[in-house]
Amino acid sequence: xxxxxxxxxxxxxxxxxxxxxxxxxxxxxxxxxxxxxxxxxxxxxxxxxxxxxxxxxxxxxxxxxxxxxxxxxxxxxxxxxxxxxxxxxxxxxxxxxxxxx
Amino acid sequence: xxxxxxxxxxxxxxxxxxxxxxxxxxxxxxxxxxxxxxxxxxxxxxxxxxxxxxxxxxxxxxxxxxxxxxxxxxxxxxxxxxxxxxxxxxxxxxxxxxxxx
Amino acid sequence: xxxxxxxxxxxxxxxxxxxxxxxxxxxxxxxxxxxxxxxxxxxxxxxxxxxxxxxxxxxxxxxxxxxxxxxxxxxxxxxxxxxxxxxxxxxxxxxxxxxxx
Amino acid sequence: xxxxxxxxxxxxxxxxxxxxxxxxxxxxxxxxxxxxxxxxxxxxxxxxxxxxxxxxxxxxxxxxxxxxxxxxxxxxxxxxxxxxxxxxxxxxxxxxxxxxx
Numbered sequence: 001x002x003x004x005x006x007x008x009x010x011x012x013x014x015x016x017x018x019x020x021x022x023x024x025x026x027x028x029x030x031x032x033x034x035x036x037x038x039x040x041x042x043x044x045x046x047x048x049x050x051x052x053x054x055x056x057x058x059x060x061x062x063x064x065x066x067x068x069x070x071x072x073x074x075x076x077x078x079x080x081x082x083x084x085x086x087x088x089x090x091x092x093x094x095x096x097x098x099x100x101x
Numbered sequence: 102x103x104x105x106x107x108x109x110x111x112x113x114x115x116x117x118x119x120x121x122x123x124x125x126x127x128x129x130x131x132x133x134x135x136x137x138x139x140x141x142x143x144x145x146x147x148x149x150x151x152x153x154x155x156x157x158x159x160x161x162x163x164x165x166x167x168x169x170x171x172x173x174x175x176x177x178x179x180x181x182x183x184x185x186x187x188x189x190x191x192x193x194x195x196x197x198x199x200x201x202x
Numbered sequence: 203x204x205x206x207x208x209x210x211x212x213x214x215x216x217x218x219x220x221x222x223x224x225x226x227x228x229x230x231x232x233x234x235x236x237x238x239x240x241x242x243x244x245x246x247x248x249x250x251x252x253x254x255x256x257x258x259x260x261x262x263x264x265x266x267x268x269x270x271x272x273x274x275x276x277x278x279x280x281x282x283x284x285x286x287x288x289x290x291x292x293x294x295x296x297x298x299x300x301x302x303x
Numbered sequence: 304x305x306x307x308x309x310x311x312x313x314x315x316x317x318x319x320x321x322x323x324x325x326x327x328x329x330x331x332x333x334x335x336x337x338x339x340x341x342x343x344x345x346x347x348x349x350x351x352x353x354x355x356x357x358x359x360x361x362x363x364x365x366x367x368x369x370x371x372x373x374x375x376x377x378x379x380x381x382x383x384x385x386x387x388x389x390x391x392x393x394x395x396x397x398x399x400x401x402x403x404x
Contacts, residue, residue: 001368006107006143008177012381015217020191024198031199039195040141041148041188042107042177050364054357061353061382065304069385074177074276075378076109076143078315079364082372087142090121094140097125098132102267113280116318151263155256162252162281166203170284175377176277179214180263183271208309208345210379222393226400233401241397242343243350243390244309244379278311278345278377289344292323296342299327300334 002083003050004090006076008043009060011068022068026060033059036087043074047087050079103184104151105191107177109144110161112169123169127161134160137188144175148188151180204285205252206292208278210245211262213270224270228262235261238289245276249289252281305386306353307393309379311346312363314371325371329363336362339390346377350390353382 009026010019027044030037033056035048046053057075064071080086110127111120128145131138134157136149147154158176165172181187211228212221229246232239235258237250248255259277266273282288312329313322330347333340336359338351349356360378367374383389 001374004142006141012214013218015215018194020194021198023195024200027195028200038141039192040107040139041105041146041191042144042179045142047142050368054361058357065353069383071304071380071382072274073378073380073382075376075380076175077374077376077378078143079374079376080372090142091140093119093121094124094128097122099125099129102273113315114319116316151267155260159256166252170282172203172279172281173375174277174279174281176275176279178273178275178277180273180275181271206344208343220396222396223400225397226402229397230402240343241394242309242341243307243348243393244346244381247344249344276379280345292344293342295321295323296326296330299324301327301331 001050001079001081002047002086003053003077003079004045004047004086005053005057006043006045007057007060007073009064009071009073011064012070012072013068022064025063029059029063030056038087045087053077102151102180102182103148103187104154104178104180105146105148105187106154106158107144107146108158108161108174110165110172110174112165113171113173114169123165126164130160130164131157139188146188203252203281203283204249204288205255205279205281206247206249206288207255207259208245208247209259209262209275211266211273211275213266214272214274215270224266227265231261231265232258240289247289255279304353304382304384305350305389306356306380306382307348307350307389308356308360309346309348310360310363310376312367312374312376314367315373315375316371325367328366332362332366333359341390348390
């Protein structure tokens with residue numbers, strides 16, 4: 001099944017520090033996967049087959065694990081049979097129905 | 102405090118139908134608030150003072166309430182003192198730290 | 203509309219400290235509201251009318267705001283017309299359908 | 304790393320039906336895993352090593368996939384090195400710090 005997830009993942013034991021270096025490392029891992037993705041201010045959307053997407057989530061966790069003692073993450077997933085290019089289609093579909101596009 | 106939230110809200114009792122008309126109505130409400138916002142494939146990021154942002158969440162709920170018997174919503178919020186233009190700053194800060202920008 | 207939410211809220215700037223004192227303060231605020239609620243290992247479920255529940259969310263935020271510079275929160279809400287005692291009903295309904303109760 | 308997650312997963316294409324039979328099937332899968340878990344009104348908390356917990360998430364998805372065309376899920380995870388019996392410890396730790404236990 002096609003899956004689109006929104007992933008937020010960050011260490012919780014780096015509190016004086018900015019979290020952006022950790023988010024940047026996670027984004028490098030996502031990019032290396034080759035899956036379609038899109039950074040937003042609160043997370044990163046990733047699209048692929050369920051298996052592929054969950055492998056990337058695991059890789060993101062592995063990236064932070066060696067130098068973190070506590071990691072927080074949230075995932076929101078919308079999985080749909082027979083969908084392709086879902087990230088673009090979802091946004092386009094909403095835009096087309098707004099009162100003023 | 103400055104708040105950036107990611108909001109997803111949709112009726113759960115419209116299951117044969119596409120949800121995009123409902124998301125479009127919600128997005129119209131968000132736009133009417135005048136707050137900075139950004140649609141993504143899994144939700145909409147909204148930025149403002151905590152009070153302002155929560156008033157918009159309430160307005161989105163009110164928009165769907167009259168013709169929905171069941172509504173599901175998720176909110177993820179990052180609130181920070183003395184931050185301005187946080188949505189742009191967060192994304193820029195991550196981009197600047199990636200191995201290949 | 204009857205709303206059941208799962209709320210997690212914690213300061214992100216308390217380096218090295220346990221978060222449980224903050225969660226305890228939030229739980230005191232929730233309890234003071236008089237609304238039905240239930241602490242779980244990852245959040246607290248709260249049930250009431252949409253307005254009542256959102257007022258409690260705001261009160262929880264106000265509790266942490268004075269001594270936090272950064273607050274993270276997640277809300278997951280299931281809102282349903284004409285439902286009463288939804289927290290108990292939802293759990294009971296699932297239990298009744300398990301293969302071995 | 305020890306992981307505690309809160310998982311919600313349900314089909315989005317079951318118009319008019321109660322979702323509890325699907326949640327019951329998911330709960331049976333979680334129980335079969337042998338991992339510590341706890342149903343709450345908005346999801347199920349599961350505790351184990353990161354790998355174990357993510358295998359259960361995958362098994363829950365596989366349970367619903369054959370007869371669902373659209374699946375929605377949310378995960379919230381708190382992962383911590385050198386923690387054991389975290390679900391009980393977290394709740395106890397908060398209870399001990401409340402103003403009236």
